[in-house]
Amino acid sequence: MAVEHLNGTLTMAGITSTTAFSPAKAPLAGGRLRRWVDTVEVSAAASVGSTYTFARLPSACTISPLSTVHWDDVGTGGTTLDIGDAANADGLATDIAIDAAAGSSTLLEAKGIETYGQPLWQMLGHTADPGGTIDLVGTLATAAASTGGRLVFDVYYTVD
Numbered sequence: 001m002a003v004e005h006l007n008g009t010l011t012m013a014g015i016t017s018t019t020a021f022s023p024a025k026a027p028l029a030g031g032r033l034r035r036w037v038d039t040v041e042v043s044a045a046a047s048v049g050s051t052y053t054f055a056r057l058p059s060a061c062t063i064s065p066l067s068t069v070h071w072d073d074v075g076t077g078g079t080t081l082d083i084g085d086a087a088n089a090d091g092l093a094t095d096i097a098i099d100a101a102a103g104s105s106t107l108l109e110a111k112g113i114e115t116y117g118q119p120l121w122q123m124l125g126h127t128a129d130p131g132g133t134i135d136l137v138g139t140l141a142t143a144a145a146s147t148g149g150r151l152v153f154d155v156y157y158t159v160d
C-alpha cells in the first residue's frame with residue numbers, strides 16, 4: 001500500500017500547479033445553497049401519464065444529491081414515479097416505487113455520482129443550456145395512483 005496526498009479536482013488544482021489559481025464556479029464551491037419545497041396532492045383517480053410540476057429552477061443551477069422526494073401511500077400494484085422535465089420525463093429519476101405506505105428517494109435516483117456537479121440542463125440530457133428556467137416534473141409511470149396521496153419534493157440547489 002502507498003500513502004497518498006491528493007488534491008480535489010476543483011479546490012486545490014491551482015495551488016500545486018504552475019498556473020495561476022482560479023477558484024471554482026459558485027455552484028461547485030462556495031455557492032449559496034438554496035431550497036425549493038413543494039407538495040402535490042395526487043388523487044385516487046390519477047392515471048399513468050399524470051404529471052406534477054413541482055419546481056421552476058435556473059437551467060444552470062446544480063442540484064444537490066441531498067434533494068429528495070417523499071410520499072405516503074399513493075397507489076398499490078406497482079405505482080412508480082419518474083422525475084425530469086418536459087423533454088426528458090425520467091432524466092433525473094426512473095420508476096421510483098411510490099406504492100409503499102410511506103417512503104423517500106433521492107431526486108437524482110437515475111444519475112450516477114459522475115454527474116454530480118453538472119448543471120441541471122446537462123443532467124436532464126439537453127445538448128446546450130436553454131437559458132432561463134426549467135420546470136421539474138414528476139410523472140406517474142407504470143400504474144395508476146389507486147389510493148391517492150401526497151408527494152413532497154425537497155430540492156437543494158446552488159447557482160452563480
